Amino acid sequence: MGRLSQEHQRRLNLAAGYLAMALIVLVVGLPVWWMISGSLKTSREIYTFPPDWIPRNPRWSNFRDAWQSAPFDRFYLNSIITTVAGSALEVTNATLGAYALAFLRFPFKNVVFAILLAALMIPGQVTILPNYVFFGSTVYDLIGQSWVNTYQAIILPGASVAFGTFLMRQSFLGLPREVLDAAKVDGAGHLRTLWDVVLPMARPVIVTFGLISVVAKWNDYLWPLVITQTENMRTLTVGISSFYDLEGNTQWGVVMAATVFVIFPLLVVFVFVQRFIIEGLTSGATKG
Amino acid sequence: MASTTRRDQVTTYRGQTVVRGSSRRSRLDAQREWVLFILFMLPNMVLFGLFTFWPMVENVRLSTQRWDMISPVRLDVGLDNYRYLIDDETFHRVLRNTAYFTVAAVGFSLLIGLIVALLLNQPLKFRNGARAVVFAPTLLSGAAIGIVWSYIFDPRYGLMAQVLGWVSVSSPDWLNRPEWAMPAIIIVYVWKNMGFAAVIFLAGLQAIPRDLYDAAKVDGANVWWRFRSVTLPMLSPISFFLLVTSILNTFQAFDIIRVMTQGGPVDSTNTLIYYVYDQGFTYINAGRSAAAALVLFVLMMVITLVQLRFAEQRVHYG
Numbered sequence A: 001m002g003r004l005s006q007e008h009q010r011r012l013n014l015a016a017g018y019l020a021m022a023l024i025v026l027v028v029g030l031p032v033w034w035m036i037s038g039s040l041k042t043s044r045e046i047y048t049f050p051p052d053w054i055p056r057n058p059r060w061s062n063f064r065d066a067w068q069s070a071p072f073d074r075f076y077l078n079s080i081i082t083t084v085a086g087s088a089l090e091v092t093n094a095t096l097g098a099y100a101l102a103f104l105r106f107p108f109k110n111v112v113f114a115i116l117l118a119a120l121m122i123p124g125q126v127t128i129l130p131n132y133v134f135f136g137s138t139v140y141d142l143i144g145q146s147w148v149n150t151y152q153a154i155i156l157p158g159a160s161v162a163f164g165t166f167l168m169r170q171s172f173l174g175l176p177r178e179v180l181d182a183a184k185v186d187g188a189g190h191l192r193t194l195w196d197v198v199l200p201m202a203r204p205v206i207v208t209f210g211l212i213s214v215v216a217k218w219n220d221y222l223w224p225l226v227i228t229q230t231e232n233m234r235t236l237t238v239g240i241s242s243f244y245d246l247e248g249n250t251q252w253g254v255v256m257a258a259t260v261f262v263i264f265p266l267l268v269v270f271v272f273v274q275r276f277i278i279e280g281l282t283s284g285a286t287k288g
Numbered sequence B: 001m002a003s004t005t006r007r008d009q010v011t012t013y014r015g016q017t018v019v020r021g022s023s024r025r026s027r028l029d030a031q032r033e034w035v036l037f038i039l040f041m042l043p044n045m046v047l048f049g050l051f052t053f054w055p056m057v058e059n060v061r062l063s064t065q066r067w068d069m070i071s072p073v074r075l076d077v078g079l080d081n082y083r084y085l086i087d088d089e090t091f092h093r094v095l096r097n098t099a100y101f102t103v104a105a106v107g108f109s110l111l112i113g114l115i116v117a118l119l120l121n122q123p124l125k126f127r128n129g130a131r132a133v134v135f136a137p138t139l140l141s142g143a144a145i146g147i148v149w150s151y152i153f154d155p156r157y158g159l160m161a162q163v164l165g166w167v168s169v170s171s172p173d174w175l176n177r178p179e180w181a182m183p184a185i186i187i188v189y190v191w192k193n194m195g196f197a198a199v200i201f202l203a204g205l206q207a208i209p210r211d212l213y214d215a216a217k218v219d220g221a222n223v224w225w226r227f228r229s230v231t232l233p234m235l236s237p238i239s240f241f242l243l244v245t246s247i248l249n250t251f252q253a254f255d256i257i258r259v260m261t262q263g264g265p266v267d268s269t270n271t272l273i274y275y276v277y278d279q280g281f282t283y284i285n286a287g288r289s290a291a292a293a294l295v296l297f298v299l300m301m302v303i304t305l306v307q308l309r310f311a312e313q314r315v316h317y318g
Helices: A002-039 A061-069 A072-103 A109-120 A124-143 A151-158 A163-173 A177-185 A190-201 A203-219 A222-227 A236-250 A252-287 B024-062 B080-087 B089-120 B127-139 B142-152 B159-166 B178-206 B210-218 B223-251 B255-260 B272-281 B286-317
Strands: B010-013 B016-019
Touching (some): A002 A252, A002 B178, A061 A072, A061 A236, A061 A252, A072 A151, A072 A190, A072 A203, A072 A236, A109 A163, A109 B024, A124 A151, A124 A222, A151 B024, A177 A190, A190 A203, A236 B142, A252 B127, A252 B178, B080 B089, B089 B223, B127 B178, B142 B159, B178 B255, B210 B223, B272 B286
């Protein structure tokens, strides 16, 4: 009888576990579903209470209306340009810096280390104002024109990297010594070793950091908000918020369709890469 | 840091290079590596200098000036901007809001994150899928998510009104009432960031050796006691890491607030980072913005230093 009730208890726990898990997935997923279903609703359906969970006649034209009421093609282009350029610079800087710290001799390595650590402690949010002044007045004084409202101004302050440099250095140091030594015996210089040996072996960490960087750049908001002034330079996140400021909460269907533009690409990418990102983040946290 | 280099003839020790033997080739090699090191590091260092370190210096200077960012004249006002902040009712409110937001957002994110992690640590099917779902909001744009939640909080037609309706509670006008706006922001923030804590906690749980639990079981510890005596202590380093990073992240939470409430109504969601932005780019008052930014920076610095202190102790302890 004892065994039976134990088995009974185990099943009960399991059922409770699944129930709790389903509840959590529901709570987390519901807002996203609300966005998707809202993006397919007519104004009439939006202003129905209680609301329909599934729009009866999906109104696909919300997407067309949203796309046409702000230059979303331009926002996309700007987001892609600044994300790709910014992340490429970040990954390059992190890779070169990590290689230098891990494998190259230098008398003041400690100083470089300390500088990177210090940089890690100054978040970009604290420096927006002086950076804005830099691109506005300082650059103007130097070259006779302001860089406010340009791609380079959006990209450059986020192009340097401390966290990624440390992350990659750590993983470079863990690469098998024999392979690196073999490259040396073959007479490979440092550039060859970096390109042909280190990069292929360290691909997982580079991909992980690259993904983290892309997500951060795609979602960046405060700096692009401050440094862009005309509609045609806005990135998606800034564009959607000014679109919402204008449309307000009268046209929820169209506004939700517009938010789908911003969120959908990342959600799709996430489905394929979530494992890399989660593993990258957790290994950083548990080992660090 | 001591590191041995490739031919063991040159050793860097505490930043000093010691050359053993006097092979000219190896010295030439070393110099070539120095040059390469500088080349590899230079772009990063220049960018940090221009856009991180120099702005910090410039920010201190700006904080002692009165300037509208247009006129060619910057008026030196000494510590007036700081005096203004000390006396300003709004700024006091901003500090209280920041404390409220940080404590609630971090507390709930970590608490719910831990509960979710404990659940996903059970041998359930689909738990990796659930982990992905829980983590997903972390990666979504705060600006877009803020807009979606503004619709959810719509007092008459929103999802929240519907859910509250099930338990016969009528929805407050979340974003237009001073007492409800901050809770609304906190709900969104916790929804978006709880998954990060959950995933990190889960990794911490999975790193706890099984035999610790087995030993506790042999000692007759029940579930709660095993949690108290094994899980919590083993999780404490990672909890501390999470606590600090979460606090630092909430200090930087801007997009959700900007999109949902713009610091309002009547400054009820105006936090430090929002105040910095608002003073600088709405009221075009560079000096006050810079002074507030410095306050924000010092706060974050203190928290980081405390963490480093404790992290060091942890190393000794472990």
